[in-house]
Amino acid sequence: MTKSPPGNLDDLRKEITRSYENLSPRLKQVAGYLIDNPNDVALETLSVIAGRCDVQPSTIVRFAKVFGYRGASDMQRLFRDEILNSAPSPSYSERIRQFRDRADETDWLSPHNVLHDFVESNIIALEHLRDVARSEDLEQSVELMHKAETVYLAGVRRAFPVAAYLAYSLSHVEKRAFLLDGVAGMTSEQSWMLGPGDVVIAVSFRPYADDTAAVAARAKANGASLIAISDSRLSPISRDAAVCFEIKDAEVRQFRSLTASMCIAQTLVISYAYRYGNGQEKVEGKKK
Amino acid sequence: MTKSPPGNLDDLRKEITRSYENLSPRLKQVAGYLIDNPNDVALETLSVIAGRCDVQPSTIVRFAKVFGYRGASDMQRLFRDEILNSAPSPSYSERIRQFRDRADETDWLSPHNVLHDFVESNIIALEHLRDVARSEDLEQSVELMHKAETVYLAGVRRAFPVAAYLAYSLSHVEKRAFLLDGVAGMTSEQSWMLGPGDVVIAVSFRPYADDTAAVAARAKANGASLIAISDSRLSPISRDAAVCFEIKDAEVRQFRSLTASMCIAQTLVISYAYRYGNGQEKVEGKKK
DNA sequence: ACCAGTATAGAATATTTTTTCTAAAACTTT
């Protein structure tokens, strides 16, 4: 049996279970371990795995060869790929990349094509957001907003619409909300009043605006809580944040979208409204 | 800093974000990659990781030492342990089932569920937009913007983020754009200057704001062209419009979204930029 | 009980991978 090395984990699993009975005792030991502990197999070295199934390292190599691989490392690669593939983030960048490659092929851009591209990549971004957003972050943000006396919103340039939307919709669910809009360049004067009972939601994307970073720093200094909506955990505003939403928004030909950011903003406001808000209509029955 | 090697991934992450700014350029590169691709770090060898962040392998060792580890492998162990601990390696279907159970237990208004609902309905709204948007409307809008000396943006309350986004991104593609933001209640003074060579993009949703309707009327009176983004062809701003985009945005439990509106706004700007804009950066090569 | 064929352990070897080290480059400070 040296001809058809299974090309993915599922196939290998099937192959192993199929021929399990015909294997020698030691190889059965190995088989059992591989099936039961795929993560260990992916991450540990051959000798560790060998130790765990109480077998010599060379036995594992033998095992791999029985199933058609050139060596144990070849087989191990399947286990590693499995983890890489099931992981949420690479699939996103992969999808985006594929989409972009496809989009870049058409070089004459009718507005209609542009719309299509945007719709598609916004959908991908939204699905990604849904897959990676952590419940705890959302919960914690809602709690912070609830406890806050006032919610301050910071965001300029591309992030401004998000901040503006938050300010508008928060006050509509009767949460005191204040947009640090820097009209007349008064951002620093405005952020002066931040206090320990307040929450700042700062929105900033690369290249990060100094203004917003300054507000974030001021929040920290004054003891206010900070919720960051940004494109990286390494951004100046994420660093001091109690909660950080890392948003990968769609990007079509250099232009980044705001869809995912707006979506998380809406989610925050509406989750808050449903849990604590009193500006909300009576909730009707569950949807079926 | 050779005394306190963080003992788990979360601590390391915090430590990295905390000291990110003080790192040298190469080390920043590494930091970014580690934060964004924990799975790769766990599974790939040092030289592969090095290749991915476009850095020498030794640089990663340096990085690890800066954070107090004896070598890169020491640090890598954290990433591996994370996978081992977090994933008891349930199969995919198992994971789905667990998720559903979890979702059913908590009440249906958990922030996480709200996010799910939003993502789904925003996607539907986007697909709808793609299906009903008419090429001619897009084309005509781009032409109007091109011919216009200045583009004025009108939109208040819920429509304000859309108008703000348009103003910001239009000026970024070097189109004169002016946001009629009504600061100090000057909307009528601001709209006074509308002339025959101008275009107004008015954004308004039910219940339609008088301010925006007034701007639309003034545009008509002064001979400026009007592009309407609204939820109905019968709205006060649609009536006088040269082009009208009828946008059906997502609605989740009383709250309407802005996703589709933002998407059409982006489409307009970028279509314009590609056809006429000169504010566009030269498109550099695809990232590998 | 003996033989042929297979399986196994463990040492020896080969390979890959990590770490250390050095010279050059970039950046600071005086």
Added chain:
DNA sequence: AAAGTTTTAGAAAAAATATTCTATACTGGT
């Protein structure tokens, strides 16, 4: 601008790891 410091790339060395090989042990058939 010169001297010192930090950062970096790349080669060389060390360590870890995987694979091959061989002697021995086991198995089942006669």
